[in-house]
Amino acid sequence: MPPQVQQFVDTLNAALPLEGYLVIGAIMFAIGAWGALIRRNAVVVFMCIELMINAVNLSLVAFADYLPDAGGFGVGYAVLVIAVAAAEVAVGLAIVLAVYRSRKTVNVDEVNLLKG
Amino acid sequence: MFTAQTFVGLSPEIVAFLFSMVVLMVGVFVPNARGLVAGIAAFGAVATFVTAAVLLLSGFGGEFLGNAYVVDAFALYFKLIVAFSAFFAILAAIRWSGRTGDSPEYLTLILSVAVGAMLLVSMRDLFGLFVAIELATIPSYALVAFDRSRRESPEGGMKYLLTGVMASSILLYGIVLIYGASGSANLADVAETFTGSLSPVALMGLVLLISGFAFKLSAAPFHFWTPDAYQGAPTSAAAFLSVAPKAATFAILLRVLLEGMPDAAPTWTAVMAFLAVLTMFVGNLFALRQRNVRRMLAYSSVAHSGYILGAFAALRGAGVDTAVQAVLIYMAAYAVMNLGAFFVIDLVGEDGKSFNGLFKSRPGVAVCMGIFMAALVGIPPLSGFWGKAWVIFAGVEAASAATYIVVGALVINSVLSVPYYFGIIRNMFFEDPVTGDEGPKGTGLVLFSVYALAVATVVFGFFLGPLSALAERSGLL
Numbered sequence: 001m002p003p004q005v006q007q008f009v010d011t012l013n014a015a016l017p018l019e020g021y022l023v024i025g026a027i028m029f030a031i032g033a034w035g036a037l038i039r040r041n042a043v044v045v046f047m048c049i050e051l052m053i054n055a056v057n058l059s060l061v062a063f064a065d066y067l068p069d070a071g072g073f074g075v076g077y078a079v080l081v082i083a084v085a086a087a088e089v090a091v092g093l094a095i096v097l098a099v100y101r102s103r104k105t106v107n108v109d110e111v112n113l114l115k116g
Numbered sequence: 117m118f119t120a121q122t123f124v125g126l127s128p129e130i131v132a133f134l135f136s137m138v139v140l141m142v143g144v145f146v147p148n149a150r151g152l153v154a155g156i157a158a159f160g161a162v163a164t165f166v167t168a169a170v171l172l173l174s175g176f177g178g179e180f181l182g183n184a185y186v187v188d189a190f191a192l193y194f195k196l197i198v199a200f201s202a203f204f205a206i207l208a209a210i211r212w213s214g215r216t217g218d219s220p221e222y223l224t225l226i227l228s229v230a231v232g233a234m235l236l237v238s239m240r241d242l243f244g245l246f247v248a249i250e251l252a253t254i255p256s257y258a259l260v261a262f263d264r265s266r267r268e269s270p271e272g273g274m275k276y277l278l279t280g281v282m283a284s285s286i287l288l289y290g291i292v293l294i295y296g297a298s299g300s301a302n303l304a305d306v307a308e309t310f311t312g313s314l315s316p317v318a319l320m321g322l323v324l325l326i327s328g329f330a331f332k333l334s335a336a337p338f339h340f341w342t343p344d345a346y347q348g349a350p351t352s353a354a355a356f357l358s359v360a361p362k363a364a365t366f367a368i369l370l371r372v373l374l375e376g377m378p379d380a381a382p383t384w385t386a387v388m389a390f391l392a393v394l395t396m397f398v399g400n401l402f403a404l405r406q407r408n409v410r411r412m413l414a415y416s417s418v419a420h421s422g423y424i425l426g427a428f429a430a431l432r433g434a435g436v437d438t439a440v441q442a443v444l445i446y447m448a449a450y451a452v453m454n455l456g457a458f459f460v461i462d463l464v465g466e467d468g469k470s471f472n473g474l475f476k477s478r479p480g481v482a483v484c485m486g487i488f489m490a491a492l493v494g495i496p497p498l499s500g501f502w503g504k505a506w507v508i509f510a511g512v513e514a515a516s517a518a519t520y521i522v523v524g525a526l527v528i529n530s531v532l533s534v535p536y537y538f539g540i541i542r543n544m545f546f547e548d549p550v551t552g553d554e555g556p557k558g559t560g561l562v563l564f565s566v567y568a569l570a571v572a573t574v575v576f577g578f579f580l581g582p583l584s585a586l587a588e589r590s591g592l593l
Contacts, residue, residue, distance in 0.1 A: 022296075029289060036282055045278055052285040056292050063296035077243045077301065081288065084250045088284070091254050092277050095261045098270040108278070111271050114344040 021062030028055030042096050042106040046089070053085045122180045125187040128168040128195050129234050132202075135160025136227035143220020150219050154210040157223035161203035164230070168195040172586075183302060184241035193444060193586055194237040194367040197451050198360045202230040204455050204569065205356035207561045208462055222262055226356060228255040233364035240375065242291045242301040245368055249287070249332065252361045253280055259353040260345050272348015279331065279341040287328025293321030303376035310377035322380070325372070326387055332365045335391050335425060336398035339418045343402075346414035347466075354410065355458030358417045363447045366424055370443055373431065381432045389429035389518040395422030396529040403536050410466040412536055413457055416492060419533060420450055426522040427507045435514025441584050442510045446503030448583060449576055453491040453499050456569035459562055460485045471540055473549030481563070482544045484570040489537040491573045494530050499576035504530065 001009075032055060035048035057078050064074035100106050123130065139157045142149050172192040179186050205226055209219070232252030239245040257280060261273020295301045297318035298309035309318055327338065334342040346354040373384055399419025406412035427442035463481055464470050475482040491498035507526060511519035 029285075032285075033282075036278075042274060042278065046281070049278070049281045049285060052282070053288065056285060056289045059289070059296070060292045063292065067296070067299050073243075073301070077295075080243060080247055084247060084254075084284075087250070087254050088281050091257050092281065095257060095270060095273045095277050098261055098264070099274045102264075102267050102270055108274075111274065113268050113271055114275070114347050 018062055018066045022059055025055045025059035025062070028052075028058065040107050040109050042099070042108055042111075043093075045108065046092055046096065050085065050089065053081070053088075057081050057085075121178060124171075124176065125178060125180050125185070125238075127171065128164050128192075128199070129231050131167050132160060132164040132199070132227050132231045132234065135163065136224045136231065139220050139227065140224045143224075150210075153220045153223055154206065157206045157227060158203060158210075160227060161199055161206055161230070164234075165196060165199035165203065168192050168199060168234075172196070179240070181244075183304065184244050185235075185238050186240050187238060189586055190367070190371070190444075191238040194363055194447070195234045197363045197447055198230050198233045198237075201356055201359040201363075201451055201455055202226055204459070204565050205352045205360075207565050208352035208355065208459050209350070210561055218262070222259070222350075225255040225259050225262070226353070229259065229356070229361060233360050236364045237367040237371075239368060240303045240371070242295060242303070242306070242372075242376075244301075245372070246284075246288055246291055249365065249368070250284060252364060253284065253332070256353075256357050256361060259357065260349040262353065263348075263350045266348075268348040269350070270348075272344045272346075276341050276345035276348075283328050283331030283338070286324050286331070290321045290324030290326075290328055293317050294325060297321055303372065306376040307378060310380040314380060314383065319383075322377070322384065323387075326384065326391075329365065329369050330391060333362060333369070333421050333425070334418050335421050336395040336418065339395065339398060339421075342418055343411045343414040346417070347408065347411045351410070351458055351462040351466075354414075355455050355462075358414075358454055358458070359451045362417075362421070363451065366443060366447060370428070370431075370440065373428070374436075374440075385429050385432050385516075386518060388425055388431075389522050392422050392425035392429050392522050393525045395419070395425060396525055397422075397532075400529050400532045400536075403533065406536070407468050408466055409468055409471070409540065410458075410461055412468075413454070413461070416533070416536075417454065419529060420446075420454070420492075422529070423504060423507055423526055424450075426526055427510050429522045430507075430510035430514035430519045433514050433516070435510045435519065438506065438513050439510035442503070442506035444586065445506050445580065445583050448579075449491075449499035449503040449573075452569050452572040452576065453488050456484065456566055456573060457488040457492065459566050459569070460488065462562055463566065468540070468543065469550055471543040472547035474544040477549055481566065484566050485544060486541050487570045487573055489541050493534055493537045497574075497577045499573045502577060502580055 029052050032048045032051035036045050039045050039048060061075060061078050096106055099111060103111060135156065139153050142153050142156060146152060172189060177188050206223055209222055229252050232248055236248035236252055239248050257273055257277045260276050261270045263269035294306060297315055298306045331338040346358060396419050399415050399422055403412050403415035403419065406415060424443060424446050427439045430439040460481060464474060487498065491500040494500045494504045504526065508523050511523040
């Protein structure tokens with residue numbers, strides 16, 4: 001194997017730096033937040049918020065793996081977060097469905113009885 | 117490690133949880149059990165209150181679940197407030213929830229929120245905090261959207277849901293960054309990281325954490341969900357959500373800041389002072405424009421969040437003791453007067469005009485509403501006055517420029533809030549009744565709650581001694 005290729009393989013095998021995961025997590029979070037602010041369909045807004053939560057979870061897993069002595073309970077926290085997010089989806093979609101039943105739309109701009 | 121003591125420490129939550137399950141199951145298996153489930157739920161709230169009171173009076177305390185869960189006088193005190201407001205919310209819900217035939221589910225949701233709020237005030241672990249805060253919030257989305265007979269209710273629920281879930285993700289990001297920066301989610305370990313100068317990750321974590329909390333506390337500029345949610349929600353749910361989860365969230369914020377990052381106090385007291393002043397002004401200025409009384413009370417609850425945040429700005433130097441006392445006293449004072457005001461809306465109606473001439477048609481209710489409004493303004497010797505007075509004492513004792521500004525803003529805002537609270541009193545006492553009114557609404561239970569809370573608001577001053585003694589032996593000082 002030529003030395004350049006060997007070097008490339010070594011790079012691939014080396015552990016990624018923590019910062020890489022954190023930056024990707026931050027970018028995912030920003031995309032989710034942006035989408036949640038500009039999209040008008042409640043279901044899509046909800047998906048964007050789920051993206052935000054998963055971005056945070058990515059950072060959490062990365063921290064748990066890189067911290068000395070795995071930061072105590074470590075990855076177990078991530079499982080808790082996934083369970084909480086699932087509960088939010090269950091209640092959230094039920095509420096969006098209730099809105100659709102009474103209004104025949106889930107566009108957040110058209111659902112505007114309450115204001116002031 | 118679980119020991120028998122763990123179960124004793126968790127007993128208020130266990131009692132409330134068991135009762136919520138019993139209510140749900142009775143609703144499933146016993147047909148037409150409206151009165152039965154309501155009785156069980158109300159009894160469950162009383163049992164929870166008694167359990168917490170017994171723990172408090174016996175001086176029980178300790179740390180459980182690997183230092184993640186703490187039982188101290190401070191936590192038990194807030195559990196009492198939560199159980200107290202849950203009891204009155206259940207009483208007020210009995211009449212409403214019967215109409216659609218879903219009363220077991222509705223009462224179960226109220227008790228679930230109570231379980232989450234009671235767990236929350238004891239948490240010393242950031243992820244435990246997150247799970248508890250979600251346990252208190254997720255059922256409250258369902259509570260707000262519960263009334264299928266009004267189109268506003270699902271709409272308010274959806275708006276509350278979308279902003280609430282987004283706030284949760286921001287709060288979680290803050291927690292994760294703090295966890296990453298300090299290597300542990302336990303507040304005792306976090307305190308070692310948050311010393312003099314903060315690393316960028318820790319600082320960003322703190323900012324996101326406080327933003328997430330500000331959402332949950334409806335502090336400006338994150339308050340916009342509050343009026344929609346409270347206007348859409350059934351009245352009993354709005355009353356309960358404006359008191360119990362909010363009290364618990366203030367309590368845990370106090371615990372996180374004092375136990376988790378005491379050395380970073382100069383940073384976060386400045387943020388709190390800014391939030392407090394902004395929240396007071398936004399709440400009061402928007403409340404002035406409202407015609408719908410429920411919406412006005414929602415903005416008034418935003419303003420009161422601002423007053424309580426004012427106590428947080430004084431959490432440094434000589435002001436710490438008084439500031440903690442101020443939060444404890446203000447929360448209790450706010451619980452009695454705000455629950456009462458919402459229940460009067462349940463009796464009378466949410467349009468400002470429905471209060472016209474109330475003194476002539478129903479003098480008892482009118483006098484009670486007058487007491488609640490005067491208490492919310494802060495007229496001595498009613499409950500709200502003592503809360504505000506303690507915030508001012510704390511600000512003066514802390515004696516920094518920021519706390520003087522907060523105290524000044526509090527006084528200005530108390531004056532600003534007079535027109536909209538006294539507008540209702542004027543309508544009740546000096547206007548003529550609207551003709552064609554459908555007559556008195558409500559059952560004896562709501563009426564009983566209103567009278568009981570009015571009495572509590574009036575005699576609140578007598579409880580100040582025990583309350584401040586309690587604050588002195590709370591675990592935070």
